[in-house]
Amino acid sequence: MKNSENMWRNLGDHWQRLAARPMAALFDENPARFAQFSLSLTPGGTDALLGLDYSKTALDAAARAALLDLARACDLDQGRKDLFGGQAINRTEHRAVLHMALRGTSDDFYARHDDPATNLMPMILAERGRFLAFAENVIHGRHCGATGKKIRHVINIGIGGSDLGPQMAVRALAAYHQPGAPAIHFVSNVDPAHWMDAVRGVDPNESLVIIASKTFTTSETMTNARAARAWLSAAVGEKNISNHLVALSTNIPLAQKFGVAEKNIFGFWDWVGGRYSLWSSIGLSLALAIGADNFLQFLAGARAMDRHFHDAEFGENLPVLLGLIGVWHRNLCGYTSRAVIPYSERLARLPAYLQQLDMESNGKSVGLDGVAVTRPTGPVVWGEPGTNAQHAFFQLLHQGRDIIPVEFILPLNARGDASLSAAQLQEQQNLLIANCLAQSEALATGESHASDPARDFAGNRPSVTILLRRLDPFHLGMLIALYEYRVFVEGKIWGINSFDQFGVELGKKLAMRILPALTHANAAISPVSQGLVRAIAAMRGVK
Ligand code: F6P
Numbered sequence: 001m002k003n004s005e006n007m008w009r010n011l012g013d014h015w016q017r018l019a020a021r022p023m024a025a026l027f028d029e030n031p032a033r034f035a036q037f038s039l040s041l042t043p044g045g046t047d048a049l050l051g052l053d054y055s056k057t058a059l060d061a062a063a064r065a066a067l068l069d070l071a072r073a074c075d076l077d078q079g080r081k082d083l084f085g086g087q088a089i090n091r092t093e094h095r096a097v098l099h100m101a102l103r104g105t106s107d108d109f110y111a112r113h114d115d116p117a118t119n120l121m122p123m124i125l126a127e128r129g130r131f132l133a134f135a136e137n138v139i140h141g142r143h144c145g146a147t148g149k150k151i152r153h154v155i156n157i158g159i160g161g162s163d164l165g166p167q168m169a170v171r172a173l174a175a176y177h178q179p180g181a182p183a184i185h186f187v188s189n190v191d192p193a194h195w196m197d198a199v200r201g202v203d204p205n206e207s208l209v210i211i212a213s214k215t216f217t218t219s220e221t222m223t224n225a226r227a228a229r230a231w232l233s234a235a236v237g238e239k240n241i242s243n244h245l246v247a248l249s250t251n252i253p254l255a256q257k258f259g260v261a262e263k264n265i266f267g268f269w270d271w272v273g274g275r276y277s278l279w280s281s282i283g284l285s286l287a288l289a290i291g292a293d294n295f296l297q298f299l300a301g302a303r304a305m306d307r308h309f310h311d312a313e314f315g316e317n318l319p320v321l322l323g324l325i326g327v328w329h330r331n332l333c334g335y336t337s338r339a340v341i342p343y344s345e346r347l348a349r350l351p352a353y354l355q356q357l358d359m360e361s362n363g364k365s366v367g368l369d370g371v372a373v374t375r376p377t378g379p380v381v382w383g384e385p386g387t388n389a390q391h392a393f394f395q396l397l398h399q400g401r402d403i404i405p406v407e408f409i410l411p412l413n414a415r416g417d418a419s420l421s422a423a424q425l426q427e428q429q430n431l432l433i434a435n436c437l438a439q440s441e442a443l444a445t446g447e448s449h450a451s452d453p454a455r456d457f458a459g460n461r462p463s464v465t466i467l468l469r470r471l472d473p474f475h476l477g478m479l480i481a482l483y484e485y486r487v488f489v490e491g492k493i494w495g496i497n498s499f500d501q502f503g504v505e506l507g508k509k510l511a512m513r514i515l516p517a518l519t520h521a522n523a524a525i526s527p528v529s530q531g532l533v534r535a536i537a538a539m540r541g542v543k
Helices: 004-018 023-029 061-073 076-084 099-103 121-139 164-172 192-199 219-236 238-244 252-258 281-311 318-332 350-362 394-399 422-445 473-494 502-518 527-539
Strands: 038-041 050-053 153-157 183-187 207-212 245-249 265-267 337-342 380-382 406-411 463-468
Touching: 004 061, 004 318, 023 422, 038 281, 038 318, 050 318, 050 473, 061 076, 061 318, 061 473, 076 281, 076 473, 099 121, 099 281, 099 473, 121 265, 121 281, 153 219, 153 281, 164 183, 164 281, 164 350, 164 473, 183 192, 183 281, 192 219, 207 219, 207 238, 207 281, 219 238, 219 245, 219 502, 238 245, 245 252, 245 281, 252 265, 265 281, 281 318, 281 473, 318 473, 337 350, 350 380, 350 473, 394 422, 406 422, 422 463, 463 473, 502 527
Parallel strands: 153 183, 153 207, 207 245, 245 265, 337 380, 337 406, 406 463
Antiparallel strands: 038 050, 050 463
């Protein structure tokens, strides 16, 4: 890290040099700019599977080289070795970070520990085998409700990492849902409306409730789980509940105590962070939708990214470059947020998923050494699918005062179905692609209307575009793993622990302190909340 201050200074000079340079000029001066500032992943020499275009940023070759120097000075290489080597890099919680082993195979590179006691793969494969077999049994009607009815509805109760990943992926892979697979519903919010709306019209006799919680203590999840158990019990009888109740957790004793049958508990481990747990049994709802083979493809796609991140030189490494571009925008250009815009309706929940992945990981102010960091860390991440977003907030992206770098995500080769002719499918897909490209071009080049400033587009607004060959399980796995490693790269450069989340604790604690005051007028309460508690009591008609 010693040299890194020089690297930061050097990068500052590059930004001074490049800030005012029109992006269009970069393309005019260098016809090979796209080729030189884009990268694709082609495992085994196949055609491109995933491409990253970062030609529409202010970076030139010298600035990129300086960013790569920064990565080296920040010991990214050692960080990568420590990650895959299972070192306890989550220092505050004294844990390794090995969620990538969840997508491994028995001979994978991180499975080759000499000591069988530290080889994680046998237990990972055994648990994976159990939950995938369970998913297949449900899909094919071998696991039924207590009255023998086929399971037609699955309600996944969980929040944060126990909700956002599976929910995003179930929607993303709608084209791969299996015939006979149940409909998947997600309940996360403790707002009772979420539960009520999810199960309206759903027959408990045909339902499977999944309680997904790494800790099995999360207040929202346990509250909804109790509501679900009462709902099931009223319909099928308490003693028949076990066919309808599943738990996904690292806390097996608490799941058993709650009344989930041992055979219906699928575990994972404390070296899997909640926001990185989609690859574990937390992915059961996804497996119930797309089936075991597709789930394995999803893991295989992520594994292709694991290998790439592990093996590739920094200059050819997709997560490294995406992370460095993030650092460039955050720390050199000073941009405080980034928009993620998937040109795919099925990726509508990707921005929400990435918000947790990125902001819970890198929204930190204290370094690994326990000292306050001196530079900005994780930006605000937000977004919505295009083209809808164009008709909502793109005005601000093009003409607002703040510059917000955009990450366009563009899957190609959509799968059709009987509701659309092949020609119509192609026409709509082309329109989608043209819109995506048009937006990044407009942001980059702008358009001058000197006579009418209200119509002027300043341009020089950066974006990257990520191409996916198609939105299928394999490519989705790759994309998600790309973002996981990007978060890791940025966290390493900022010198923070990307794997704890103490920032969520204070609010949880205060909620439990305020709760009694909502029912007992004399409960002790901070003066900061007193006024609102009284106003609420008055509005609810409580004396
Ligand atoms: O409060 C934040 C958090 O701990 C997340 O990190 C996690 O994904 C979520 O709560 C849910 O936790 P659990 O899976 O233990 O219920």
